[in-house]
Amino acid sequence: MNKSSNDLKENIIELFAYLKKRILWILLSGITFGVLVCTAYYYLVPEEYQAAIKIQSGMQVSNDFTRLITSRPILEQVIYEAGVDMTPEELDSAFFISIVGDSRVMEMEVSDYDPKQAVTLVRAFLKTAKADYGTIFNLRVVEDTGEAYPLPKEYAGSFLRSFLIGAAVCIVIISIKYFRSSKIQKADEIAELLHLPILAVLPRWDIQKRK
Numbered sequence: 001m002n003k004s005s006n007d008l009k010e011n012i013i014e015l016f017a018y019l020k021k022r023i024l025w026i027l028l029s030g031i032t033f034g035v036l037v038c039t040a041y042y043y044l045v046p047e048e049y050q051a052a053i054k055i056q057s058g059m060q061v062s063n064d065f066t067r068l069i070t071s072r073p074i075l076e077q078v079i080y081e082a083g084v085d086m087t088p089e090e091l092d093s094a095f096f097i098s099i100v101g102d103s104r105v106m107e108m109e110v111s112d113y114d115p116k117q118a119v120t121l122v123r124a125f126l127k128t129a130k131a132d133y134g135t136i137f138n139l140r141v142v143e144d145t146g147e148a149y150p151l152p153k154e155y156a157g158s159f160l161r162s163f164l165i166g167a168a169v170c171i172v173i174i175s176i177k178y179f180r181s182s183k184i185q186k187a188d189e190i191a192e193l194l195h196l197p198i199l200a201v202l203p204r205w206d207i208q209k210r211k
Helices: 002-021 023-044 063-069 072-082 088-094 115-137 155-181 187-194 198-210
Strands: 049-056 095-099 105-112 140-150
Touching: 002 023, 002 155, 023 155, 049 115, 063 095, 063 105, 063 115, 072 088, 072 115, 088 095, 088 105, 105 115, 115 140
Parallel strands: none
Antiparallel strands: 049 105, 049 140, 095 105
């Protein structure tokens, strides 16, 4: 048991030493994969835009309005007003509303790959909100730029994840290569492992074969 444990520790130490000698290959694989993914992300993933409108309520709002504005009937009405082909679930994932600090100002944001559609949707939200809750909450527009702005792409996070994946794959490949090259493949290696001469092993195998 102790011998097996010691052999396992020795194998692990040897593997780490083997990987350490190839640290440059591991780093290079991670960097290369990260650069390739970021390049593909830059050229293949379309730009996403965000349009926002700030509105003010005549009363101190709580989570009531934010929940009402994202209810399914409101989402369906917004889709109808904007004339877009979306499901309420898709619209809900593209819409975000937040209360600015401790004020009565709320900011509604819509993200979309089409800047014009982002503006259309956020204004449809405004129209629907004023029609259904304008009197109750005394809503008025504070800021409406009428434009959508591109969202910054997260290259740093993409590169880090890709680097880790590339490095991990390289480590796995190197480890497999190490284990395959360390397998006992010859008779003299068997004899060395068992501390027996080759002739002491092979005749016994011949006898069993004849039987």
